[in-house]
Amino acid sequence: MKITTLLGSAKKKGNTATVLGWVEEALASMGHEVDRIYLNSKTIKGCMGCAKCRETPDEIACVQKDDAEAVLSQMIASDVVLYASPVYFWEFTTQIKAVIDRSYALVTNYHQPGHTSLMEGKRVGLLVTGAGAYSQNAEGLFTAFDRIAGFLMAEKAGELYVGECSVPSELPDDIREKAADLARSLVA
Numbered sequence: 284m285k286i287t288t289l290l291g292s293a294k295k296k297g298n299t300a301t302v303l304g305w306v307e308e309a310l311a312s313m314g315h316e317v318d319r320i321y322l323n324s325k326t327i328k329g330c331m332g333c334a335k336c337r338e339t340p341d342e343i344a345c346v347q348k349d350d351a352e353a354v355l356s357q358m359i360a361s362d363v364v365l366y367a368s369p370v371y372f373w374e375f376t377t378q379i380k381a382v383i384d385r386s387y388a389l390v391t392n393y394h395q396p397g398h399t400s401l402m403e404g405k406r407v408g409l410l411v412t413g414a415g416a417y418s419q420n421a422e423g424l425f426t427a428f429d430r431i432a433g434f435l436m437a438e439k440a441g442e443l444y445v446g447e448c449s450v451p452s453e454l455p456d457d458i459r460e461k462a463a464d465l466a467r468s469l470v471a
């Protein structure tokens with residue numbers, strides 16, 4: 284399968300990138316093609332809500348000309364998309380939230396008859412790291428992600444929260460195995 288991962292942390296060697304690397308390693312060892320997008324190097328502005336994109340359901344057709352179109356195009360060309368973000372103030376980071384908001388351009392008629400999505404049938408997953416426990420920190424991201432998957436008409440194929448993080452060298456031993464479990468569920 285063709286798998287795109289979206290790294291939403293600016294840190295290339297941080298907790299999220301480290302665990303994401305373990306997921307990617309497991310996917311590659313199963314023979315899948317994995318391509319990571321480092322979102323911090325992209326210019327992706329916020330959605331303006333102008334809804335011009337809704338006039339052309341078969342195309343991305345956003346009026347804003349930045350890096351979003353290339354990122355969204357790669358997502359559409361993939362079988363699986365894994366979103367990876369640290370928790371920032373009980374939310375996704377700005378870098379990955381911008382991609383989520385701009386995916387408005389992939390969908391028409393949400394909550395109406397004729398709901399369509401350029402991501403229909405794709406498998407999506409979520410990896411989150413945080414300093415705190417799941418409860419009181421990360422549950423909002425996972426609830427939102429389930430709804431985002433529904434909005435995209437995608438299938439949520441796996442999720443992993445790694446809490447109580449300090450630095451990558453202190454990540455618990457069992458996380459590598461949990462990362463491999465996530466990899467397997469993404470392509471199951």
Ligand SMILES: Cc1cc2nc3c(=O)[nH]c(=O)nc-3n(C[C@H](O)[C@H](O)[C@H](O)COP(=O)(O)O)c2cc1C
Pocket residue numbers: 292293294296297298299300369370371372373374412413414415416420448449
């Ligand atoms: C601006 C900022 C806000 C944060 N907010 C939260 C939070 O609300 N809850 C939490 O558990 N951790 C929070 N953290 C901690 C990070 O989520 C955690 O350290 C994460 O593993 C960092 O991932 P990284 O090393 O990939 O950047 C925050 C960190 C920063 C820098």
